[in-house]
Amino acid sequence: MRRVIAQTRKELTQIIRDWRTLTLALVLPLILLVLNGSAISLTASDLPIIVQDFDDSTTSREFVDAFRASITFHVVQWATDKQPEYAFTSGEAYAALIIPANFGRDILRDSGSHVQMLIDASDANTAKLVAAYSGQITRAYNRQTADVMQFQPVQTSIRLWYNPGRSSKKFYGPGIFVLGISMFPPLLAALAMAKEGEQQTILQVFVSNVSASEFLLGKIIAFVVVALAECILGMVLLFTYFGVGLAGDPSAFIVATVLYAFCVASFGTMVGAAIPHQAAAMQAVALGGFLLVFLLSGLLFPIENIPAGLRWLSRFVWGRYYIEIVRDALLQGGGWPATWYKVLIIGVIGSVFYGLAWRTMRRMELKY
Amino acid sequence: MASFLRQFFSRRVRALMRKEFNQIKRDRRLAISLILPPTLQLLLFGSALSADVTNLRLGIVDDSRTPESRELIGVLTESKSFRLAGYFFSSAELGTSINHGDLDAGIVIPFDYSRNLQRGRVTTVQVLLNAMNANTAAIGQGYVEGVIQAYNNQLREMIPAARGRPGEPSSTALPDISGSTVTTEMISIQGAHQAQAAPVLLHPAFLYNPGLKDSWFIVTGVFGLLLILNSSLVASGAMVKEREAGTIEQLLMSPASTSEIIIAKVMPLFFLLCGMAVIAIVVIKVGFGAPFHGNILLVLGGAALCVLSGISIGTVISTFSRSAQQALMTSFFVNPPLATLSGAFNPVEAMPKWLQPLTLVNPIYHFATIVRGNLLKGSGLTDLWPHFLGLLAITLVLFSLSMWRFRKQLV
Numbered sequence: 001m002r003r004v005i006a007q008t009r010k011e012l013t014q015i016i017r018d019w020r021t022l023t024l025a026l027v028l029p030l031i032l033l034v035l036n037g038s039a040i041s042l043t044a045s046d047l048p049i050i051v052q053d054f055d056d057s058t059t060s061r062e063f064v065d066a067f068r069a070s071i072t073f074h075v076v077q078w079a080t081d082k083q084p085e086y087a088f089t090s091g092e093a094y095a096a097l098i099i100p101a102n103f104g105r106d107i108l109r110d111s112g113s114h115v116q117m118l119i120d121a122s123d124a125n126t127a128k129l130v131a132a133y134s135g136q137i138t139r140a141y142n143r144q145t146a147d148v149m150q151f152q153p154v155q156t157s158i159r160l161w162y163n164p165g166r167s168s169k170k171f172y173g174p175g176i177f178v179l180g181i182s183m184f185p186p187l188l189a190a191l192a193m194a195k196e197g198e199q200q201t202i203l204q205v206f207v208s209n210v211s212a213s214e215f216l217l218g219k220i221i222a223f224v225v226v227a228l229a230e231c232i233l234g235m236v237l238l239f240t241y242f243g244v245g246l247a248g249d250p251s252a253f254i255v256a257t258v259l260y261a262f263c264v265a266s267f268g269t270m271v272g273a274a275i276p277h278q279a280a281a282m283q284a285v286a287l288g289g290f291l292l293v294f295l296l297s298g299l300l301f302p303i304e305n306i307p308a309g310l311r312w313l314s315r316f317v318w319g320r321y322y323i324e325i326v327r328d329a330l331l332q333g334g335g336w337p338a339t340w341y342k343v344l345i346i347g348v349i350g351s352v353f354y355g356l357a358w359r360t361m362r363r364m365e366l367k368y
Numbered sequence: 369m370a371s372f373l374r375q376f377f378s379r380r381v382r383a384l385m386r387k388e389f390n391q392i393k394r395d396r397r398l399a400i401s402l403i404l405p406p407t408l409q410l411l412l413f414g415s416a417l418s419a420d421v422t423n424l425r426l427g428i429v430d431d432s433r434t435p436e437s438r439e440l441i442g443v444l445t446e447s448k449s450f451r452l453a454g455y456f457f458s459s460a461e462l463g464t465s466i467n468h469g470d471l472d473a474g475i476v477i478p479f480d481y482s483r484n485l486q487r488g489r490v491t492t493v494q495v496l497l498n499a500m501n502a503n504t505a506a507i508g509q510g511y512v513e514g515v516i517q518a519y520n521n522q523l524r525e526m527i528p529a530a531r532g533r534p535g536e537p538s539s540t541a542l543p544d545i546s547g548s549t550v551t552t553e554m555i556s557i558q559g560a561h562q563a564q565a566a567p568v569l570l571h572p573a574f575l576y577n578p579g580l581k582d583s584w585f586i587v588t589g590v591f592g593l594l595l596i597l598n599s600s601l602v603a604s605g606a607m608v609k610e611r612e613a614g615t616i617e618q619l620l621m622s623p624a625s626t627s628e629i630i631i632a633k634v635m636p637l638f639f640l641l642c643g644m645a646v647i648a649i650v651v652i653k654v655g656f657g658a659p660f661h662g663n664i665l666l667v668l669g670g671a672a673l674c675v676l677s678g679i680s681i682g683t684v685i686s687t688f689s690r691s692a693q694q695a696l697m698t699s700f701f702v703n704p705p706l707a708t709l710s711g712a713f714n715p716v717e718a719m720p721k722w723l724q725p726l727t728l729v730n731p732i733y734h735f736a737t738i739v740r741g742n743l744l745k746g747s748g749l750t751d752l753w754p755h756f757l758g759l760l761a762i763t764l765v766l767f768s769l770s771m772w773r774f775r776k777q778l779v
Binding site: 302 | 413416497
């Protein structure tokens with residue numbers, strides 16, 4: 001045990017003495033969390049739209065005002081005689097609301113008026129949002145102008161759970177937090193381990209009385225400490241800037257965090273042991289830690305949207321389970337009943353990484 | 369200009385370029401790494417990243433258990449958006465299931481649902497949405513409201529048939545999903561309720577991408593991302609190699625000027641990366657079936673500028689690093705913010721206001737706008753020139769910076 005602790009101390013001292021690694025470990029993840037957590041959002045607000053009002057009556061202006069009042073849209077000036085397509089090709093607007101002549105008269109006569117909404121669908125998701133929001137605005141307008149006349153037999157009362165303000169920050173913040181932990185601690189672990197191989201200092205370990213598992217454990221514990229420190233700083237940021245809080249029993253989340261720190265530290269150590277070149281090891285970690293977690297863990301988009309041929313891969317992505325646990329702990333509050341098997345899987349994947357790292361170490365000893 | 373060209377084709381530059389070409393030719397791994405990974409990444413990103421909202425798992429508490437309530441469930445689940453995931457006995461059970469993440473949405477139909485409908489009273493259905501993911505919630509909410517609205521219109525059309533005999537029960541046929549009809553007793557609506565169409569009927573029309581394919585947006589964004597990431601990586605690797613091997617002193621001592629050395633270093637990489645861009649365009653066309661509405665030359669020109677700005681990012685990084693490892697580490701600081709502040713995955717309008725101006729100094733943003741505008745919408749140079757200018761400005765500034773730093777890197 002003493003040998004493990006000595007190894008851990010040596011590793012931590014090395015990290016603290018190199019400012020580049022220290023910023024990589026603690027500062028960069030926080031900067032990325034703030035930057036990415038707030039920049040990644042799919043629900044655009046304040047989208048520029050143009051209005052072509054061929055009626056120009058009081059009623060039509062009232063209808064346009066309903067669009068103007070929403071925070072989703074802002075109306076930009078556009079001459080009625082200019083084709084709306086020009087606004088799309090020049091990127092000035094996302095949608096065009098076209099109100100026909102006689103709009104006001106038709107409304108007063110109760111005959112209903114057809115209004116067109118042209119939407120630039122080159123961004124399909126934003127187009128769907130624009131369609132949904134403009135539909136809502138129109139329905140609200142209809143209800144308001146014809147409240148008694150319009151009989152709606154079935155009404156919906158929609159409750160938005162867990163994130164009633166539909167804030168993207170609360171969803172992507174925890175995700176980016178996980179991305180940071182999946183990327184930086186393993187990167188440092190891989191660099192430290194590859195350095196031992198590159199500079200041949202690993203030979204000294206082989207001839208000392210430190211066993212392979214003691215050596216690995218010492219290293220891994222050091223990077224678990226780094227990961228947990230990063231975690232605590234990240235949580236502070238999540239609680240303050242992102243405005244999330246613990247939604248329920250945090251014990252599952254705490255256990256999962258420690259296991260996940262172990263999992264990523266073992267992953268980095270394993271890569272570093274397998275690839276004793278710093279630059280190559282760094283690229284391998286970037287591939288495993290960043291690309292897999294970024295693409296296949298439901299960080300940005302739901303996993304269900306990945307084609308089935310690729311989706312099975314996401315079952316092996318350790319970040320996926322931790323993202324789900326963090327989101328559960330911070331937003332849903334399902335606790336153990338909702339997440340126990342995910343905690344278990346993280347532990348299993350971590351042990352597999354540790355086992356592989358141990359095997360590589362043993363083989364390496366024979367090679368030299 | 370003439371002097372620039374003369375310098376460009378001077379013997380020294382040509383000799384240095386030949387050296388670079390030979391080095392690249394012998395490094396087969398570089399050529400492969402420039403073609404295979406970007407193609408795979410483009411395919412992977414384009415197919416794996418999609419913001420589509422389909423197959424939301426819908427749980428149902430049906431306290432009414434009548435043909436009418438079943439019809440409502442049928443109307444909601446017949447679209448692609450919702451998929452029936454199970455029935456629950458109480459709203460508490462439904463809530464637990466949503467809480468455990470087994471459901472995305474839930475509907476509670478009250479016990480008096482069909483009674484109210486038959487009496488012509490308003491009846492309220494509760495819809496629960498897991499709004500953790502803001503985008504899914506917003507689009508899901510839109511779907512539910514749209515479906516209910518259509519259903520209401522359909523119900524209202526039934527009402528006039530019964531209006532003639534107020535107070536008397538009458539048979540009204542409500543079409544159900546299977547095509548057969550369910551006969552329901554429906555009492556006419558008394559009072560001031562008039563069956564009429566909604567005053568304003570909004571007809572959305574989707575231009576440029578009527579099938580609402582998500583992949584077109586992602587792929588065109590990832591294209592720029594890949595160009596920048598790969599070209600900066602390759603360029604910084606090539607520049608730092610001289611420094612690591614110590615041969616950079618020999619280069620600086622040779623009669624070639626700083627700009628000549630950099631131009632000679634950059635040109636072969638530039639041609640190689642342009643080849644990569646062409647492959648990527650083919651993948652976008654063949655693999656994803658994106659339309660090519662505009663002039664392909666504009667996209668190629670934009671790609672060339674984008675590659676150049678990527679190379680300039682790489683050279684700047686390399687002048688700040690002593691080894692390949694440090695260069696890679698520095699790119700860890702530069703690339704992630706470059707990727708997220710680019711609008712490659714999400715519209716710039718969705719970013720907070722204070723971050724939006726930062727996209728203007730991001731080459732990926734300019735290139736993505738050019739590609740999307742040109743390929744999908746057919747925008748021409750008159751619309752896109754500011755973005756070409758932006759790319760050019762970024763490239764020139766970064767190259768000047770690296771020239772200035774180049775001589776100073778020997779300590």
